[in-house]
Amino acid sequence: MSQTTAKTTAEKRDTAPPTKSGGLRGHPWLTLLTVAVGVMMVALDGTIVAIANPAIAKDLGASLADIQWVTNGYLLALAVFLITAGKIGDRFGHRNTFLVGAVGFAASSAAIGFAGSIQLIIAFRVLQGLFGALLQPAALGLLRGAFPAERLNMAIGIWGGVIGASTAAGPIVGGLLVEHVSWESVFFINIPVGLIALALGLWILRDARSEKAAKSFxxxxxxxxxxxxxxxxxxxxxxxxxxxxxxxxxxxxxxxxxxxxxxxxxxxxxxxxLIPLGLFRSVSLSAGALLMVLMAFSFFGAVFFVTFYLQNVHGMSPVDSGVHLLPMTAMMIVGSPIAGALMAKIGPRIPIVAGMLFTAAAMFGMSTLEAGSGSGVMSLWFVLMGLGLSPVMVGATEVIVGNAPLELSGVAGGLQQAAMQVGGSLGTAVLGALMAAKVDDVLPGKWAAAKLPPVSGAQYEGLKQAVQVGTAPVPKGTPAPVAQLIAGVSHDAFVSGMSLAFMVSAVVALVAAGLGLLTRRGSVDTGPGVHI
The missing domain is CATH 4.10.860 (DNA Excision Repair, Uvrb; Chain A)
Structure with missing residues (x-):
């Protein structure tokens, strides 16, 4: 066989549809169901743990710095390991990587629940982040190998809907478990989910690995x-x-x-x-990665303040605040599959651009919220944001994964997730700094205008830090009229900072909309699965 013929044969092995079989292994839609169960565990964990943090701190006597490490340790491990985890999937197969990730994530969750100290919780959270990093790129790699190019958008749309549903359920499920069971149950819930993912994975998943994949690290x-x-x-x-x-x-x-x-x-x-730089010769893939960073910056950075607005300004419980966010997450759940179907017909460019414009409009609208804004106004902007984000999440993911060759699908999945983690972390930090600066700028004037007793030095620092998260620091024994003035000034100052954060998020969303014009459908065929 000539060298040319051998090369052609190898390429066909990588892209040609496998022969149909009578079994369920490798079935595209069952593959989607299986990876959705695994990723649901990670997505649920992303929001459910935040609800448990106060209970953990109280039960174990942990400091604020310790509790921050419960989150930061997980995020660091996840962000640092994602692309390497994707490469592991490309090398050893996404099925094996997914199964190890699912078992490890569930086992580390159980270890956290049984841990008796904050130090052990932090250590196991880091381990949990490493296993979570194995799961997510492997899930995208499995979808990339199971679905043909024309159906990949739909699969990623449903996958995105599952993530949206899990993220939305986090605060509600977490609040109910912490209130009626224990904070440990927030982690124990991952055990049955992980076992289901393992059982389905062993039964359904077929290895997705290209013969062109690198043989060394x-x-x-x-x-x-x-x-x-x-x-x-x-x-x-x-x-x-x-x-x-x-x-x-x-x-x-x-x-x-x-x-x-x-x-x-x-x-x-x-x-x-590890990442062939030729991968970025694809303008669409590069634009998709940067688009994911900007989208996460705008969304996660701004929504970070919404929970403080609902709970500290409006006085809602964690469960109530989760319920108030349902219009946004419901639109993401419904919108993601619809966006996937739409992109299968017209490609990702128009839906992505329209989605970022909707997101920008929602951010501009949310910048007009006041301390006394009603639920109806908030819900309007939450709905628009959910509708806007759906096509962007689906489209940017498909653009990144779909434009990468099969042998780099894991790396592409890791790149997509890493871009989201970096963008979200950057958005939270940058917008948090802008919020703090705005509060520091307007708080003294509003305080003086309300004719409240002057504060200075350490008192002012404590006041400012409380206002930055929407809390009104009313000392015990303060007369009711004065307490109302302090609450009004504190909430108005917080809302001023939140409005600035949303305005900046809107501008970033507009930039992302322009970047969306550079995207196009994945040009590399995935090799269709069976029973489609």
């Missing part, structure tokens, strides 16, 4: 990329505490740049690079 590349991601995400997390101009923040950010440049240089020299 780029260890220097993994070290450099992991170092760059750690320095970047850690710098972003600590910047609001240290200050954006602080030498420590600049050192971490500068270190991230140096490590990133070194990584890019090494990729041009490595025999089998």
């Amino acid at each position: 780029d260890i220097p590349g993994i070290v450099l990329l992991s170092g760059a991601m750690f320095l970047l995400v850690w710098g972003i997390i600590k910047a609001p505490v240290w200050g954006w101009g602080d030498a420590r923040t600049l050192a971490f950010m500068g270190g991230a740049v140096v490590a990133g440049v070194a990584f890019a240089f090494w990729q041009t020299r490595a025999a089998e690079p």
Whole structure:
């Protein structure tokens, strides 16, 4: 057989549809069901744990810094390991990677529930983040291998709807479990879900692996990329505490740049690079990755303040605030499959651009909210935001994964998730800094205008920190009229900062809409699965 013929045969093995069989293994829609169960566990965990944090702190006597590490340790592990985890899936098969991730995530969740100290909880949360990183790129890699190009949008749409539903359920389920069972039950709930994912995976999933996949690991590349991601995400997390101009923040950010440049240089020299830089010759894929960063910056950064607005300004319970966010998440649940079907017909460009314009309009609308705004007005903007985000989440994911060759589908899935993590962390930190600056700017004037007793020094710092999360710091024994004035001033100052955050988010969404014009449908055929 000639070299040309051998090459053609190998390419056909990578892209041609496998022969149909009578069994259920590899069935595309059952594959989607299986990976959805696994990813549901990770998505649910993303919001459910936040509800449990106060109970954990009270039960174990943990400090605020300890509780922050419960979240930050998980996010760091997830962000640092995502792309490497995708490469593991490309090398050893996405089925095996998914199964290890599902079992490990459930087991580490159980370990957290049985842990008797905050230190062990933090350690197991880091481990949980590592297993979560294995799950998510593997899920996208399995979908990439099971569905043909013309149906991949629909599959990712349904996958996105499951993530939206799980994210929405987190605060409600978490609130009910913490209130009526225990904070440990928030983690124990992952055990049955993980076992279901394992059983379905062993029964249904067929390995998705290209024969072109690298046979070795780029260890220097993994070290450099992991170092760059750690320095970047850690710098972003600590910047609001240290200050954006602080030498420590600049050192971490500068270190991230140096490590990133070194990584890019090494990729041009490595025999089998972790991320072949030729992947980014696809303008659509590169635009999709940047679009995911901007979308996450705008969405997660802004919505971070909504929970404070609902709970601290409007006085809602965690469960009530989760219910009030249902119009947004419901639109994401319904909109994601619809967006996938629409993109299958007309491609991703128009839905992505329209979605980001809707998101920008929702952000502009939410910047007009006041301390006394009613549920009807809030719901209007939440609905518009959910409708806007659906096609962007689905479209950007398909653009990234669909434009990558099959042998790099895991890396592409890791890139998509890493872009979302970096964008969300950056948005929360940057908008948080803008919020703090705005509160610091308007609070003294509003305080003085209300003729409240002057505060200075440490008192003002405590007041400012409370107002930044929407809390009205009313001392015990304060007369009711004065307490009302303090609450009014505090909430007005918070809303001023929140409005600025939403305005910036709207501008970022408009930039993302322009970037959406560069996207197009994945041009690399996935190789259709069976029984479609």
